[in-house]
Amino acid sequence: MFSRRLLNDQDVRTVSQEERVHRSNGDRLAKILSDRQLAQFGDSLLNFAYSLALTETSGRPKGTKVQDKILAEAAVKAGLRKHLPRRVGRGDVANSLEALLGHAWLEKSLSLDEIVSCLKASSLNPAENFTQLAELALSRIQR
Amino acid sequence: MFSRRLLNDQDVRTVSQEERVHRSNGDRLAKILSDRQLAQFGDSLLNFAYSLALTETSGRPKGTKVQDKILAEAAVKAGLRKHLPRRVGRGDVANSLEALLGHAWLEKSLSLDEIVSCLKASSLNPAENFTQLAELALSRIQR
Numbered sequence: 001m002f003s004r005r006l007l008n009d010q011d012v013r014t015v016s017q018e019e020r021v022h023r024s025n026g027d028r029l030a031k032i033l034s035d036r037q038l039a040q041f042g043d044s045l046l047n048f049a050y051s052l053a054l055t056e057t058s059g060r061p062k063g064t065k066v067q068d069k070i071l072a073e074a075a076v077k078a079g080l081r082k083h084l085p086r087r088v089g090r091g092d093v094a095n096s097l098e099a100l101l102g103h104a105w106l107e108k109s110l111s112l113d114e115i116v117s118c119l120k121a122s123s124l125n126p127a128e129n130f131t132q133l134a135e136l137a138l139s140r141i142q143r
Numbered sequence: 144m145f146s147r148r149l150l151n152d153q154d155v156r157t158v159s160q161e162e163r164v165h166r167s168n169g170d171r172l173a174k175i176l177s178d179r180q181l182a183q184f185g186d187s188l189l190n191f192a193y194s195l196a197l198t199e200t201s202g203r204p205k206g207t208k209v210q211d212k213i214l215a216e217a218a219v220k221a222g223l224r225k226h227l228p229r230r231v232g233r234g235d236v237a238n239s240l241e242a243l244l245g246h247a248w249l250e251k252s253l254s255l256d257e258i259v260s261c262l263k264a265s266s267l268n269p270a271e272n273f274t275q276l277a278e279l280a281l282s283r284i285q286r
Contacts, residue, residue, distance in 0.1 A: 063183025
């Protein structure tokens with residue numbers, strides 16, 4: 001009975017530690033995704049990478065801005081939405097993807113070449129490449 | 144008399160070939176500097192490189208757009224103005240520097256690291272770093 005109880009206590013402690021680590025990871029990701037300065041940096045990175053992908057695909061120089069609509073759609077598909085506060089606008093959802101990519105690039109988890117080649121993939125829906133990119137960043141960043 | 148005349152003819156031909164090469168180089172540069180698509184690509188490159196330079200200097204992520212005023216001032220200082228049509232606005236002068244940098248980067252005459260380290264130099268006048276960058280690009284591009 002004693003040993004069984006002890007075991008239960010250990011189980012509970014283990015679960016609760018895992019839960020704490022899980023929550024702390026979630027908090028860290030939530031903090032990254034809501035960082036406005038990181039989103040502004042990520043914006044300049046993604047506009048350049050997307051311009052480069054279009055330039056390399058078309059063989060003609062292109063300079064463009066990625067639409068918030070596309071980024072927000074990709075952020076939702078990649079599961080970033082649940083880490084954001086409930087009541088946020090489309091701009092904030094788009095920013096979360098920019099912040100994630102800015103963070104991944106700055107910590108060298110993703111290279112410019114990797115980002116560009118992800119964005120060069122031919123997809124029917126342009127948000128699809130950004131979804132794949134966000135999923136790649138999520139799998140790579142240190143948590 | 145005959146040989147002297149022949150020599151003169153050769154001299155004239157040589158000078159005129161050099162002049163033609165010189166003019167053709169000038170035409171090529173003028174074409175690059177007035178290429179709007181190249182300027183749009185260069186805009187995304189310079190905004191990213193400048194954001195990165197500010198991020199690395201401050202130790203905090205920054206995302207920013209370089210002001211046309213700064214780019215136009217640097218373009219004039221680097222001697223790009225004389226290759227542009229006489230009556231152009233400040234936006235077009237700024238574009239010429241963006242086009243030059245976009246071209247230099249696409250033909251791999253300048254790396255992102257080189258651009259960023261040029262923009263990280265501490266200058267009293269922010270246009271000074273862009274002037275140096277334009278001069279570096281001019282010395283590197285294939286003409």
